[in-house]
Amino acid sequence: MKLLKFGGTSLANAEKFLCVADIIEKKNKKEQTAVVLSAPAKITNYLVTIIEKKIDNDEILKKINLAENIFIELIKDIKKIQSLFPYENSKEKIQTEFNKLKKIINGVFLIKQCPESIQPIIISRGEILSVIIMKNILKSRNHEVTILNPVENLLSTGSYLDSTVDIKESKKRIKKININQKNIILMPGFIAGNKKGELVVLGRNGSDYSAAVLASCLNAKCCEIWTDVDGVFTADPRIVSNAHLLESISYQEAMELSYFGAKVLHPRTIEPISQFQIPCIIKNTNNIHAKGTLICQKNNSNENFLKGVTHLDNIVMFNISGSCLKDSGKIISRIFSTLARENIEIILITQSSSENKINFCTLKKDVDYIFLTLKKEFKLEIKEGLLNSLNIVKNLAILSVIGSNISEKNNIASKIFSSLGSSKINVLAIAHGSSEHSISVVIKKENLLQGVQNIHNALFFKKKIINVFLIGIGGVGKALLKQILKQEKFLEKKNIKIKLRMIANSKKLLFLNDFITLNNWEENFKKSKEEFNLTILNKILKNTLDSNSVIIDCTSNELLSKQYVHFIKNGFHIVTSNKKANTNSLKYYNEIRTTALKENKKFLYETNVGAGLPVINTLQNLFNTGDYLTSFKGILSGSLSYIFGKLEEGISLSEATKEAQKLGFTEPNPFDDLSGIDVARKLLVLAREIGYAIELKDISIEPILPEKFKNNQNSEEFLIKLQELDLSFTKRVNKARNLGNVLRFVGSIEKNGICSVKIEEINNNNPLYKVKNGENALTFYTNYYKPIPLVLRGYGAGNNVTASGVFSDLLRIIL
Structure with missing residues (x-):
């Protein structure tokens, strides 16, 4: 026996209904199959809003008619695809169910309230109709079908809207039914019956829960939950792009994931299959060939022992403090007894004995009720000053990491807190050790997405x-x-x-x-x-x-x-x-x-x-070890290095500049290079790196160009006008050559922080003498590097070397 459960998204339209029928047929060929069906997507929510709406009877009936039409259109579409489908019979059944519903709503309208005993009858119509439609699809394909009535066969205890099934008694009832082994078994999910034989519903995720219950009652070998995702992921793939599918998880891991917010299965669903050790597989009706995720007694997978990062948002934290908490046993007992009596779920608790304080987290929806309940319970203690006023911290979230025996593993907690710390996310409370399968932290809701992504990357992604x-x-x-x-x-x-x-x-x-x-x-x-x-x-x-x-x-x-x-x-x-x-x-x-x-x-x-030259990093490493600068001289412009190198070869200033421009050494307008301001900016960066608190205006620039060149913004006009300087520069180059020197455009930093940029004559003993053709050269005289300086030399211009330097910096982000 195999149990299949199909959720609302798997039954959203005619095509999906027929796809589900195909899956049932295929499974039933191998072994007898029992099927639990939810209402089609959004129908239950729609029926709930009808109950909650405070509107006149006519409007309610209009909304019921709209819901009825959804089902009529659904079976019309099924008939178009599957011609043998009994449309008229199905339509009659749908109309009968909705006529019952209309009579009930009329009665509700007359008494102007909807009793709790009536609400389950209204909100469970979707599941009942899903079974009627699926029965007719399967019968039209020549399958024999047995419908199990959950009101008669699943005995439950609890409220009308949130009941729990007595599996032992329900098992006896179902065992008495003589079901032909060739028949496909259908049962509406979400529904059970109380001792009076009244219809009740099974609360949140009730269809999944009833599927697990029926699997237990039928001694099924496996329970398959079909939904709209491939299985259980290491995080919500909608917010974590590199979340990956888990091959298998244990019942306990699934319980922890569900409890802390993962949309897998509700903890109530896991209890029956865990108790009877029934393997459960999460499958996707939109991707039927995907393996899914197996939930079983023991996780035998070779996967990482970590299973997921999950979260609960819309959390509030109550801070309770006061001197009477010194006798914490009695007060804490009263706090939680009071909340348990009111069926309030507490998600996480922390306590500080030294500060006489206890914190607990709960869902935002319960905050007002909890506040009034505790205020009433501790009215006297608050009045006498033994308890401080209740403090509520809102807009919080709980982020949890789930895994197998996680509390015994090294470095997990440190990675979590390191990841949060690097993003400046404060941790407001921690729960670690109460469960061996989880570590939970409370953070501000605004930091939740970043926290989930960062921790997931730190724990699950090796890259x-x-x-x-x-x-x-x-x-x-x-x-x-x-x-x-x-x-x-x-x-x-x-x-x-x-x-x-x-x-x-x-x-x-x-x-x-x-x-x-x-x-x-x-x-x-x-x-x-x-x-x-x-x-x-x-x-x-x-x-x-x-x-x-x-x-x-x-x-x-x-x-x-x-x-x-x-x-x-x-x-x-x-x-x-x-x-x-x-x-x-x-x-x-x-x-x-x-x-x-x-x-x-x-x-x-x-x-x-220096473009790709390791200038800044080298300086920082030197000064980190205690070295200091005594003086600096350098050729800091690749374009000017090229131009001045060509001058000594006998090429004129204007022609050398044109060549540099063609090679991509200069700015779009070479005026920006020859103005000397670019060299001054680089010198300013160096000077500040060394520790001198100076501004750009503090750097002395001996201009290459006369004042009249400042207004030349057009590149072509500038290069033509530059010819006016060719003769004077040729004379200056020849004069230097006669002395055995060359001209270089040099940036200097003296020990006292005086910075200058100017044309200098350099002799052949100077490290800058042979620097040309677009090279940069930087000579650092430091306490450690003397009398011979530290020299960094290489190409200081060009797209590739600059890009290489940027690339190197990029990799330093993570190295």
């Missing part, structure tokens, strides 16, 4: 994921994307995954997903109609909760650089080749670093000085 939002797809940005794509497999071997989430330029943006990837981003970017500006960007970032999220700025946009503090506060690391932030005011420079430290985020800008 280190970096979520990247790239702004700027000029030469450097495009080169970076090519490098990331090229290194994808190499990084995969190191368990590193770079997920490009967004690519943007100054006008529009593109979101990447499973269909739009790095392989086809350019084509899709051209098609994108998504506008880009700072307002839109901030909205996107506000809704991004993934850990290790990084904004890469490959622009030279000053407005964007002024958003860095805001980005960091919103949980983002920053990697930038844009020098504008580090060369802004000293106040803003310090604010970025203070914020990054406070928020535990990284701000990386290696390419601000």
